[in-house]
Amino acid sequence: MQRITFGTSGWRGILCEDFIFENVKVVTQAIADNVKASGEAGKGIIVGYDSRFMGEGFAREAARVLAGAGIKVFLCTRDTPTPVIAFEILRRKTAGAINFTASHNPPEYNGIKFSPSSGGPALPETTKDIERRANEMMGEICYKECSLEKAAADGLLEEIDPMHPYLEDLAKKVDFRTIAKLGTLAVNPLYGTGRGYLAEPLQAHGVKVVQINAHRDPYFGGFPPEPSEKYIQDFISLVKNDPAIPLGISTDGDADRFGVVDGDGSFIEPNYIIALLLDYLIRVKKLTGGVGRSVATSHLVDAVAKLHGVPVYETPVGFKYIGELITQDKIIIGGEESAGLTIKGHVPEKDGILACLLAAEMVAHEGKPVKVLLEELYRKVGRYLTKRVNITLSPELEDAFPERIKATPTSFAGVPVKELITVDGNKFLLEDGSWLLFRKSGTEPVVRLYCEAASEERLQALAEAGKAFIVG
Structure with missing residues (x-):
């Protein structure tokens, strides 16, 4: 039996290999035991899933185990976005x-994400406890299952669809009347849980929606369900070739990440959207507080924060840390370069739906394309260009990496x-003012190299110097 290991967003595995019903039941029981130990089991647990293979089946098995442990289950009746589940945790207390999701991972994956009563991703002390409990029980029948019929009869099962309460709350945070000035928007839910969550409220406010990839497909069209430039070329072509579309917005498989395509078909890096929205939320929406960003996220965010005189909180990678800042009401916006963000007064979890709609509101309010807004921001705070490179390690390089990274070079690409x-x-x-970040993947022989500089030439030089530092 493979060891259960929780990463930054839960336990993920490959279907029919390690992600199987028996392991799911064990992990569910471990979560049940953790919640009982916390004294909160009487509040019940929501069980949701994304649009992957067997999502409903895994969710029902988890519901049976939870009910068998005497914990009430609120079972989602359709695939549900991760931020909506976070909202429902807070709404129902x-x-x-x-949540059965593997987010933007390829279709052969599924996963379990546990979120505690805070609504955000579980912190390391919680996931380590769940890991320990699950691995101690592996190979044993450690759970008791209850049929869903009996659970319902005993008051331990309630079926829910949290879509409309979430959308009602979203309407308080997003100005749909301003968005309607755009006339038309392109929407791409990437076959995932975002289906309807963008199109429905936009259409209700008079926006014409041009939509693709809006049906459920567990294969996600043959690509990972990630709204990055590489995987949404069909969407980029749609926006580029239709002069009536001023903006395209996209969510990932579980709708916690966002992708933005400008009217000319240019893909806008998430780093830049986070910085633009920070400026917009302060300048136009008059929100107050600091900004949270992961260590891998652009310092354009810092430059905007300095412009407005607000503090910056730098966190490790993993939205759980930004979620904590939201829960503590310290920040206006929190974001990661991997296309996750949330705002003050919202859930302490990535929300791609909210991010897309705020980007649309910003473009509509300013009456200018995203690229123009970005150039205007650069004129105020300076230019910041970012790049991420994955460096694959041979077995020899992987063995040597711990010692190599201990070295502290005096310069990179000629800059001290x-x-x-x-x-x-x-x-x-x-x-x-430029920088490089090296982070070793915890699941594969890859070093992630992040670079930032003020010009394309400097950026390329840093990337080459960073790669040379690792591979020699």
Whole structure:
């Protein structure tokens, strides 16, 4: 039996290999035991799933195990976005939720994500406890199942669809009347849980929606359900070739990540959207507080924060840390370069639906394309260009990596190192304001190299210097 290991967003595995019903039942029982130990089991647990293979089946099995443990289950009746489940935790004041999702991973994956009563991703102390409990029970019949019929009769099962309460709340945070000025929007839910969550409220407010990939497909069209430039070329072509479309917005498989395509078909990096929205939320919507960003996220965010005189909180990678800042009401917006963000007064979880709609509101309010808004921001705070490179390690390089990363070079690409930050990985700040970050993947022989500079030439030079530092 493979060991159960929770990563930054839960336990993920390949269907029919390690992600099988028996393991799911064990992990569910471990979650049930963790919640009982916390004293919150009486509040019940939401069980949801995304649009992957067997989502409903895994959710029903989890519901049987939870009911067998005497915990009430609120079972979603359709595939449900991760941020909507987070919202429902807070709305119902449950002990948390079990969500069957592998987010933007390829279709052969599924996963279990546990969110506690805070509504955000579980912190490491919680996931480590669940891991320990699950691995101690592996190979044993450690759970008792209850049929869904009996659970319902005993008051331990309630079927729910949290869509409309979430959309009603969203309407308080997004100005749909302003968005309607755009006339037309292109929408791409990437066959995932975002189906209807963008199109329905937009159409209700008079926006014409041009939509693709809006049916459920567990294969996600043959690509990972990630709204990155590489995987949404069909959507980029749609926006580029239709002059009536000023903006395209897209969500990933579980709708917690966002993708934005400008009217000319240009894909806009999430880093830039986070910075633009920070400026917009302060300048136009008059929100107050700081900003949270992961260590891998653009310092364009810092430049905007400095412009407005607000503090920056740098966190390790993993939205759980930004979620904590939201729960503590410290920040206006929190974001990660991997296309996750949320805002003050919203859920402490990534919300791709909210991000897309706020981007549309910003474009409509300003009356300018995203690229123009970005150039205007650059004129105020300076230019920041970002790049991420995956460096695949041979077995020899992987063995040598721990020693190699201990070295602190005096410069990269001819620019002296000013500071080393080890919040998560090794981040080298250079004297000209550029930087590099090296983070080793926890699941594959890959080093993720993040770079930022003020020009394409400097950015490319940093990327080459960073790769040379790792591979020699």
